[in-house]
Amino acid sequence: MRRAWAGLQGLFAVYKAPGVHWMMVRDAVETRLLRDLNALQRPPPRKEVRFLPTSTEGKDGDELTMTVASVPVLADHPLVSGPAFTRLKVGAGHRLDIKSSGVFVLGLGHGNKLLHDLYNAHLSRTYTVRGLFGKATDDFSDEGKLIEKTTFDHITREKLERILSVIQGSHHKALLQYANLDLKTQEAYELAVRGLIRPMDKSPPLITAVRCLQFAPPEFQLEIHCLHETQQYLRKIVHEIGLELKSSAVCTQVRRVRDGVFTLEDALLRTQWCLPNIQKAIVKSGLRVEELHKSLAHQEEPWTDEEGDGKTDGEADGGPGQNKGGNTLWEGAAIR
Template identity: 65%
Template sequence: MGSAGLARLQGLFAVYKPPGLKWLHLRDTVEMQLLKGLNARKPPAPKQRIRFLLCPVEGSEKKELTLTATSVPTLTDHPLVCGPAFSSLKIGVGHRLDVQSSGVFVLGVGQGCKLLTDLYDAHLTKDYTVRGLLGKATDNFQEDGRLVEKTTYDHVTREKLERILSVIQGSHQKALVMYSSLDLQSQEAYEMAVRGMIRPMDKSPMLISGIRCLHFSPPEFLLEVQCMHETQQQLRKLVHEIGLELKTSAICSQVRRTRDGLFTLDDALLRTQWDLHSIQAAIQAVAPRVAAELEKNMRPQLGTQPLPSPGWPSGSKDLGSALGLESCVGH
């Protein structure tokens, strides 16, 4: 089971990181649980070898000794002699979450560490739910920070909030096109925009591809943010800036990642499931989706050269329509 179990651990899986837990401690806990499962197997029967031992001669009254060929176990491979079969595992982490944040956290074991790099280079988007509180401002944009000011928020309505969110989404989508290095006059650029495949070619600032209000009950509001190249602190700062745009102040009370690329909350293992069997099953279940996603994203991106297309309405305005930028103008 040891080597066979290790073979089934080659790949990616996701766990649910609770708030207040450091990502490094989470990784070490998962490694410890996997090693415990791999080493829990019943050791095989020890090999036998022939040794010549002094034994009394049967029927001799003088207690004479003679050398007798005897089969004895070889203890060089016994766990009490050589230690556990597995003492460490190669476990990599995907996009990190800070201590206060929670949600989907992707890990890779063995060959899965290379897959983590491939997914990172694919620049996949991530989804967050971000909870804000109106009327307060702190030095770190969180509830546990030092209070800087208190403001009124009676004038804030959901319509005003959604108008600000529309402007934010429009400006970030324009930046997304700029960092994607695509030719706006090409048919491929338009088709990629329609399929939502436009992504930056390299590292970029935080880019928001979608943001909307899920719940508004002053002073609380809940946002859903689809973004890439973000940090959780940048999302908290975004809540602060939204408060300023609304002529008030706001702090962030919760950041929760609900999707990391192709991994969703349904794929994330809870703390009680961080064991060898559950992780092996999770890796095997998600492997086909990982392969399909990498195959789709590793294809060379087209659209760097304009292509003739009969009847194709070329122009950056049409690409802007595909991205939904025109609806943000004037808000």
């Protein structure tokens, strides 16, 4: 049992389905782990030496004498002590709102500290975002209140990709300034080659890359690499793209396919949320997280040793993902 608990120290990823709150996912993982841990065979109860009275026949009849005996400690019995584990500290990484799905990173034990480390490293995340031309809603999703319908026959893939290039270009300029790097140095060149240029502090949402994966009007699909985003911000990006194309668009799906070093291949499905699978996932991710620490050590300031519940600031709670102004979202990325 102790060995099993020792294997639950680190980070792992699960797949969050749409329509489910991230807290329900975290609680479901904790409940399953508690059930599996408490189902393991317990060590035998401790023994203690007791002097027990026994009756023997003497000259004057039965006499009580004390004999030495080794008896189990009743306080260690499961019916007395109860479950060995009643609560686990499961920390949640970058949140996903209820409409979104995809990779959701969780931490156990010292993994809660690692969640803070990864948050402070400002790593990028990747999403696939599906959109639908021809209508606009009040919350930029296909489930919102319909505001208007528009035509979209004039939209071509070339026009869409031209808008995407403008978005990526304006955000790239902002990223270089927030990264606080001298672009003429060897360090900046090496970081650019490795794709590790990123802001060293909080910033507005930044898109590092965006491309069109599928174009079949009225439907289209984008792949977006970004930092400090919220899922609602990505839905608004789809809305703004529709306006720039002299039409309208709503977002039908936001799916996170990568969070830092974790990808969809690492994310455990609902049927895989059990003790052995989570232990294996923690071991598998441990090497990559350690390598990431080494590769970022020369660029990062020392990570603070905060102790918390594994929650990161802002993100899907509406913090750094808010639009900072500008007529469009990509204009809002410029340094003010």
